Amino acid sequence: MKSLIKIVVIALVFVAVSCNKSTAPNYQFMPNMYESAGYETYGEAKFPNGIEAQLPAQGSIARGYVPFDIENSTEGYDLAKTTLESPLDSMAVDLNRGKELYDIYCGICHGNKGNGQGNLVKREKILGIPSYDDAGRAITAGSIYHTIYYGKNAMGSYANQLNEEERWQVVSYVLKLKADLEK
Template sequence: MKNTIKILAVAVVMICFVSCKKDSKPNYQYMPNMYEPVSYEAYGEYGVFPGGQEAMLPAKGSIPRGWMPYDYENSNVGYQKAKDTLKNPVRYTKENEEKGKELYNIYCAICHGEKGDGKGPLVKREKILGVPSYADIGRAITEGSIYHVMYYGINSMGSYASQTNEQERWQIVQYVEKLKADLEGKTPRIDTDVVVTEVKEEEAHHDSTEEHNNAH
């Protein structure tokens, strides 16, 4: 008798669940938190936001994490100021040069050429014209002017500020200066104090190893 009651109770519950389904109306949500998102959807419309739109501009004066303001304006005056005063804060090492080469070949070589002579694939196909060599005396590019142009773009060249971070742009600057030196028959810059430091560290390690061996 007890088993029969249990079976009937289960059957009634199942019938209740099945009877809730009706194709002409939405089904009941027994656990709404499994269906309704807790967070706001990107670009969603919500009354709690000004204008009812979730997507808003950042607060005035706010700075994204990991991003540093660039204090040179996008103008001829700003360009000249950067050209004359802006210096590369990244050390000129072989490691940074190799990283700069990798990035240069991705973003720059298509127009400027692998040698920096202004004869990239797009120029050879005449898809874009007027790309000068880095060794062009009339340009007299500097580390500051290279960075400024990458940040804002110039003429038909767009900005690369969104594709690269500050460190990467300065690494590209080093490699562009290396190409310029090669075209002019000069020795590319490598910071000698970095090399001396590395040599001293190796010598110190070697001396400590010898002392350790002699002690035994």
């Protein structure tokens, strides 16, 4: 019985000593996670200087965005038409991918064959979509890319829907359609 009492006393002393650790202070590594400020769900938030949204730093570029150096003007269109070439080499051009993207974004107006007879034109929702082989219409890779990037006349920009590589795939496919229509 004496040995059982000794074991219980030793266990109690051990438990009491192990709980008190005065040699290691209690640090909070991320105190704002433990003591965060409470906000009402639809309450007013106070921002510094009364600004609700911050503007990005001057000259910063969004992640994944590649700036297009040719401006959105008639002069920019003419410059793109004469100087802009596709950065894709012949091995990187994927006409099947270009066709998929063209059918999704362009075929509804321009037609799946590039003849200007898409479903919206046939239903007379929009008028005056020219065919890629119209006389006097010298389109180039640069002019197509500029038009996809900025839009032209009634056509809006597709810069947000297509990244740079996808735009060039569509340009390659449009040039193939133009060549097919001219045969």
